[in-house]
Amino acid sequence: MKILVVGGGGREHAIIRKLRENPEAAEIYALPGNAGIAEDAKCVNIRATDIDGIVRFAVEHAIDFAVVAPDDPLAMGAVDALHAEGIACFGPDAKAAKIESSKAFAKELMQKYGIPTARFRVFGDAQPALDYVREAECPIVVKADGLALGKGVRICRTNAEAEDAVRAMMLEGAFGASGATVVVEEYLEGPEVSVLAFTDGHVVRPMVSSMDHKRANDGDEGLNTGGMGTIAPNPFYTPEVASRCMKEIFEPTVRAMRAEGRPFKGCLYFGLMITRDGPKVIEYNCRFGDPETQVVLPLLKSDLLDIMRAVEGERLSEVPVEFSDQAACCVMLASGGYPEKYEKGKVIELGRAPQMAEVYHSGTARDAEGRLVTAGGRVLGVCCVRDALREAVGAAYIAAAQVRFEGMHMRTDIGARALAADGMEE
Numbered sequence: 001m002k003i004l005v006v007g008g009g010g011r012e013h014a015i016i017r018k019l020r021e022n023p024e025a026a027e028i029y030a031l032p033g034n035a036g037i038a039e040d041a042k043c044v045n046i047r048a049t050d051i052d053g054i055v056r057f058a059v060e061h062a063i064d065f066a067v068v069a070p071d072d073p074l075a076m077g078a079v080d081a082l083h084a085e086g087i088a089c090f091g092p093d094a095k096a097a098k099i100e101s102s103k104a105f106a107k108e109l110m111q112k113y114g115i116p117t118a119r120f121r122v123f124g125d126a127q128p129a130l131d132y133v134r135e136a137e138c139p140i141v142v143k144a145d146g147l148a149l150g151k152g153v154r155i156c157r158t159n160a161e162a163e164d165a166v167r168a169m170m171l172e173g174a175f176g177a178s179g180a181t182v183v184v185e186e187y188l189e190g191p192e193v194s195v196l197a198f199t200d201g202h203v204v205r206p207m208v209s210s211m212d213h214k215r216a217n218d219g220d221e222g223l224n225t226g227g228m229g230t231i232a233p234n235p236f237y238t239p240e241v242a243s244r245c246m247k248e249i250f251e252p253t254v255r256a257m258r259a260e261g262r263p264f265k266g267c268l269y270f271g272l273m274i275t276r277d278g279p280k281v282i283e284y285n286c287r288f289g290d291p292e293t294q295v296v297l298p299l300l301k302s303d304l305l306d307i308m309r310a311v312e313g314e315r316l317s318e319v320p321v322e323f324s325d326q327a328a329c330c331v332m333l334a335s336g337g338y339p340e341k342y343e344k345g346k347v348i349e350l351g352r353a354p355q356m357a358e359v360y361h362s363g364t365a366r367d368a369e370g371r372l373v374t375a376g377g378r379v380l381g382v383c384c385v386r387d388a389l390r391e392a393v394g395a396a397y398i399a400a401a402q403v404r405f406e407g408m409h410m411r412t413d414i415g416a417r418a419l420a421a422d423g424m425e426e
Contacts, residue, residue, distance in 0.1 A: 001026055003305070004058055005041065006048050006078060007069040008032045010332075010362035010381045011290035015069060015304070016041050017358070018297045022305040031057065035372055036361025036380075048073050055081045063087055067308065071147050074266075074286050075101035090308040092286050096257060096264040100286040103183045104145050113256040115249055116280040118273075120185035126170040129182055133162035139187040144169050146178030150214075150226045151339065155187065188282065190275040191236035191421070194292045197250060197270065198307055200316040201263035204250045205307075208299050208323045209237035210292045211418055216339060218413045225339045226378060229331045229414030231389060232295040235422040236274050245272065245279050253284070265311055294360050294381045295328035327389035329396040330381045331414050332362070336407025338377035343407065346374040351402030357395065358383040359403075374405055390419060 001024045005012050013036055019025050020040060031054055033043030046053040048070050055078075058066060068078045068091035077094035098105050110117040118141070123129035133140060133156070142165040144152030152175050156162035162184075169179030197206040210232040216222035249270060257264045269285030269292075297304065301322045310319040335342035345367065353359050360383060363376015380403060384395035393415035400410060 001064045002062060003028045004054075004061075004063045004066040005030050005069060006054060006066065006073055008034045008037065008048065009070075009290055009376075010360040010378070011288050011293040012069050013037050013040070013360040013362075014294045014297045014358075015067060015288065017360075018300065018304040019067075022303050025305060029057075029061065029063070034361050034375065035364040035366050036359070049076060051076055051078050051081050054078060055085055058082060058087050059085050065089070065305075065309065065312075067091065069287055071097070071100055071285065071287055075147060088309070088312050090312055091266040092264050095262045096266075097286040098262065099257065099264065099268075099284045101147055102145055103143050103283070104181055106284050107183055107185070109253075109256055109260065110281060113252055113259075115252050115256065116278060118185040118188050118280060118282070120183055122181065122183055123170075124181045126166060129166045129170060129184065130163055133166055133184060134159055136162065136184070138162065141185050141187055142166060142169065143183040143185070144175045144179040145181035145183060146175070148175040148178045151175075151224055152178060153224060188273040188275050188280060190273045191234075192282065193234045193237045193241075193272045193274060193279075194230075194289055195237070195245065195250075195270045195272060196288060196292060196296055197268050198311055198316060198321060199254050199264055199266070199268050200311045200314045201254065201258060201265045202314060203316040204246070204254050204268075205316060205321040206242070206246070206250060207296050207321075208232050209234040209242075210295050211236075212289070212292055213411060213414055216334075216409075216411075218411050223339050225334070227289070227291045227332065228334065228411045229329070230291045230295045231330075231393065231415040231418050232292075232299060232328045235418050241274060241279055245270070249279060249281060265314070290362075291330050291332055291378075291381050294330040294358075294383050298328050298358060298383060298385050299324045299326060324385070326385050326387055327392045328383060328385045329389070329392040329415050330360075330383040331396045331400045331410055332378050333380045333382065333400060333403055333405075334378050334409045335363070335374055335376070336409050338409065342377055344373070344375050346406040348372045348374060348379070349404040351404065353382060353399045353402040356384075356402065357399035358385075359399075379405070379408075389415060389422065393419065
């Protein structure tokens with residue numbers, strides 16, 4: 001069976017490693033992949049946003065099944081284009097991907113169908129937005145409507161900060177067209193939980209919960225990033241919370257999308273806040289999260305390819321979706337300066353890390369001399385699975401210490417909040 005995976009980051013590396021466990025996965029291609037993925041699949045230098053190039057390659061190479069992993073190609077209609085050529089896919093079509101590509105759409109969907117979320121206002125013009133945030137109760141959250149690499153959210157502690165955020169997005173073009181419309185919403189308090197779920201548009205099968213660490217520095221300080229590390233499961237996601245989420249959020253969301261003529265098939269990501277009033281949706285993503293995928297998929301006991309094919313065939317109820325009761329921790333190793341300006345091309349020494357942990361490549365390449373070098377802000381994810389979370393965190397940091405490259409930056413407190421909440425602090 002010939003499989004195509006669109007994307008070239010740590011998420012895609014984790015997906016490909018899991019797909020390889022199925023003996024039917026004879027050939028796996030990654031477009032464009034990266035230096036680490038090249039050890040597990042055949043990488044082809046076609047950008048994830050080159051929809052025509054992806055479809056042409058898939059047709060020419062008689063691809064049997066495609067996995068479109070990143071948000072941009074999903075929003076651009078990569079699945080639609082592949083389906084038009086008769087190629088089976090895992091991932092939502094463009095109409096369904098709008099649940100992530102437009103925060104305004106997602107908020108209005110939740111409001112219409114009674115799905116719990118923060119109170120909000122949507123603004124398409126800067127002046128009314130500025131007038132609103134100037135008088136709003138703070139803290140307040142300002143979000144770019146469109147896709148912004150996970151960086152289009154500003155938590156504003158003061159009215160002046162909120163005005164600055166609106167100006168940056170709507171007047172200064174900080175996120176291009178994605179910031180032409182903004183969503184301003186109330187600030188929710190409570191522990192955050194990420195839950196990825198397989199859905200075929202009818203059935204929902206949540207995966208093990210996780211906790212992302214978005215801020216660049218220890219203690220949740222610094223700028224928002226695409227994620228500096230994750231742990232799974234999340235101790236704040238109790239069985240009681242899980243039951244409420246299924247009844248109040250997961251199933252209603254899938255029903256709402258179907259009612260809107262946008263049936264969602266693929267991986268639906270629920271970013272949740274566990275407030276005093278119960279769980280509420282912070283955001284939806286239309287795909288596997290990164291780096292949540294790097295801790296969730298290693299805990300998946302069932303066959304990923306079988307699940308993905310069942311999602312495409314709308315027969316998810318027929319296949320098992322089971323997870324280990326172990327724990328996982330992923331520590332991201334980033335380039336110095338990330339998420340702002342950083343240098344590329346720094347030589348990477350992996351040491352014994354690949355023998356001690358799963359090392360997922362996010363931003364790596366080979367230089368002219370064939371050396372492994374940095375090629376992005378987030379470079380590597382070092383993941384360990386153990387029987388207990390404390391052991392997984394410790395093992396991940398021991399393995400991460402084996403890696404060297406100039407300017408390497410990592411948080412040293414991944415999992416600390418979860419350990420404290422679970423009563424497992426040192």
